Amino acid sequence: MKTGTIFAIAMVLAATAPAAAQNSQPGAFKATQLDESGHVTVDGHVTPYLIRHLPAISFPELPAAVQDELDRRGCLIPQTYEAHHPENVIHGSFERSGSSDWAVLCSHAGTVSLLVFFSGAPESPAVLAGAPETRRLQTSDAAGDLGFNWGIDPASPEQVREKQVGMEPRPPRLDHDCIADSVIEHRTVYHYFSKGGWTLVETAK
Numbered sequence: 001m002k003t004g005t006i007f008a009i010a011m012v013l014a015a016t017a018p019a020a021a022q023n024s025q026p027g028a029f030k031a032t033q034l035d036e037s038g039h040v041t042v043d044g045h046v047t048p049y050l051i052r053h054l055p056a057i058s059f060p061e062l063p064a065a066v067q068d069e070l071d072r073r074g075c076l077i078p079q080t081y082e083a084h085h086p087e088n089v090i091h092g093s094f095e096r097s098g099s100s101d102w103a104v105l106c107s108h109a110g111t112v113s114l115l116v117f118f119s120g121a122p123e124s125p126a127v128l129a130g131a132p133e134t135r136r137l138q139t140s141d142a143a144g145d146l147g148f149n150w151g152i153d154p155a156s157p158e159q160v161r162e163k164q165v166g167m168e169p170r171p172p173r174l175d176h177d178c179i180a181d182s183v184i185e186h187r188t189v190y191h192y193f194s195k196g197g198w199t200l201v202e203t204a205k
Contacts, residue, residue: 081140081147092154
């Protein structure tokens, strides 16, 4: 099955599954709508935008404790305008080598936050970044309409090392994963957890 077909199926399931869940489970996630549309002013022109979302239930690989916390916060997962499959929920060893952790973009009440869930404390995610959702828009098609441009991916030590080629002195090799935090077609920064805190890793490109 092609990834585009899988994504379309996921969107259909997302539109129906939360409604059933909120009727059968006390305190379960209550979705109002999955797509956010409107208009913003860009260079003096009123421009339409569309942001697609998925609920946490669309990511069955998520541990139950993480999904519960996302639902408790009322999170929807924003999808970039380039998405062909569900995205912006990632897994990796973000705390230390061998750990099993998750990072998620959570959209709630017009704000998007980058949450990181360490396996030992899924009820207390770290918030690495946040912004009003309408500040994460850029041109998504030939008509000039706007779409969501923020994406996250896991980045292995080897992948980060490739981005440091040409740096002098070259930074030491990392021993666990980073979170690649990207604006489509613009820039990527790498969040790395070490010695109890988060830093940005220097790269050459």
